Amino acid sequence: MFQVNKNYLKLPGSYLFSTIAKKVNAYTEANTDRTIIRLGIGDVTQPIAPAIIKAMHEAVDEMGNAATFHGYAPDLGYAFLREEIAKQDYQARGCEISADEIFVSDGAKCDCGNIQEIFAADSKIAVCDPVYPVYVDSNVMAGRTGEYDEESGTWSNVIYMPCTAENQFVPELPKETPDLIYLCIPNNPTGTTLTREQLKIWVDYANRVGAVILYDAAYEAYITEENVPHSIYEIEGARTCAIEFRSYSKNAGFTGVRLGFTVVPKDLKCGDVTVHSLWARRHGTKFNGAPYVTQKAAMAVYSQEGKAEIKEQVAYYMRNAKAIYDGLKEAGYQVYGAVNSPYAWLKVPEGMTSWDFFDYLLEEANVVGTPGSGFGPSGEGYFRLTGFGTYENTVMAVERMKALKK
Numbered sequence: 001m002f003q004v005n006k007n008y009l010k011l012p013g014s015y016l017f018s019t020i021a022k023k024v025n026a027y028t029e030a031n032t033d034r035t036i037i038r039l040g041i042g043d044v045t046q047p048i049a050p051a052i053i054k055a056m057h058e059a060v061d062e063m064g065n066a067a068t069f070h071g072y073a074p075d076l077g078y079a080f081l082r083e084e085i086a087k088q089d090y091q092a093r094g095c096e097i098s099a100d101e102i103f104v105s106d107g108a109k110c111d112c113g114n115i116q117e118i119f120a121a122d123s124k125i126a127v128c129d130p131v132y133p134v135y136v137d138s139n140v141m142a143g144r145t146g147e148y149d150e151e152s153g154t155w156s157n158v159i160y161m162p163c164t165a166e167n168q169f170v171p172e173l174p175k176e177t178p179d180l181i182y183l184c185i186p187n188n189p190t191g192t193t194l195t196r197e198q199l200k201i202w203v204d205y206a207n208r209v210g211a212v213i214l215y216d217a218a219y220e221a222y223i224t225e226e227n228v229p230h231s232i233y234e235i236e237g238a239r240t241c242a243i244e245f246r247s248y249s250k251n252a253g254f255t256g257v258r259l260g261f262t263v264v265p266k267d268l269k270c271g272d273v274t275v276h277s278l279w280a281r282r283h284g285t286k287f288n289g290a291p292y293v294t295q296k297a298a299m300a301v302y303s304q305e306g307k308a309e310i311k312e313q314v315a316y317y318m319r320n321a322k323a324i325y326d327g328l329k330e331a332g333y334q335v336y337g338a339v340n341s342p343y344a345w346l347k348v349p350e351g352m353t354s355w356d357f358f359d360y361l362l363e364e365a366n367v368v369g370t371p372g373s374g375f376g377p378s379g380e381g382y383f384r385l386t387g388f389g390t391y392e393n394t395v396m397a398v399e400r401m402k403a404l405k406k
């Protein structure tokens, strides 16, 4: 009889956002007269910007013409896009990153989940707690974690770095030395960030102990404060210790289009082996290149019109985040994040767990958020609301939550 990968059986329940969707669907079916406002999953609601749509239409037309048709894309991405990324996202910020260090893919979630497989099976991972669930779950699937302890909500053989209001959501350097360190800045779910000085501590530490930082910068477009780096390569020393993930989902509304990229500097080495060569080998073997149409769409993200249009969209979502932050503060909640991020992170009322508050909010205000404990044990007692809804719905959700406080 064949055997399944038993590591999958260790995973509790379903993926966080699937669990939430199931709960919300059941509630909606049983309460068809209610208008539910969804501020749970970080999915965008604004249509793709006109300059990007125009580029996609043109690319679609090219695909319908024998003279301009494109088959398989180069597995690491089209040179036109890799060069534009290197120039605009990195060199323009003073980062020493070249086009051949960029790997275009179908999204940051896949890359964040897949990257672990090019590292040793016994690598020790360190994660911020709370954290985007993909980092831990993908390592569970690979057999890199021990067992799950229901009571503490932790996996053995994983280093958790608590990020709570008590430490201003800044992780401390771990006592035990990790091989792989996941950092998501601006952070999902807490919406908080690290300053240049704080990130430099991590870069120096990783270089000193020989660890790799897996840096998820999917939310960099939301940074508003000067002293928050947009890329880890703004920090000296990062080329020898960091891989960076970027996404077009949050800055350009590509959640349904699917495109992202990963940066692997050639200076990141294990002895004589470059990590770049392994990721290139993996990409070439398991990925056939992101579609021409979506890569042309991404090119429009870097055009003058595209840049202006997506800037407006980011501002729209940030207005929502601010409405949540200000409104809930006024209502007496403790709220964090929402300044360099579309996510607001709030303390749930005394005596409730994160899931209690999820049910309470769904039933009493018909508002959907994400329970903090779904992101890790230190998320217990917190709750995430996203600014990615429409402005009208966001304001209405805040009003409903304020009314609950009265």
Ligand code: MLT
Residues within 6 Å of the ligand: 040, 041, 042, 043, 109, 132, 188
């Ligand atoms: C989230 O809600 O945390 C994100 O939408 C998840 C993702 O980007 O995959």
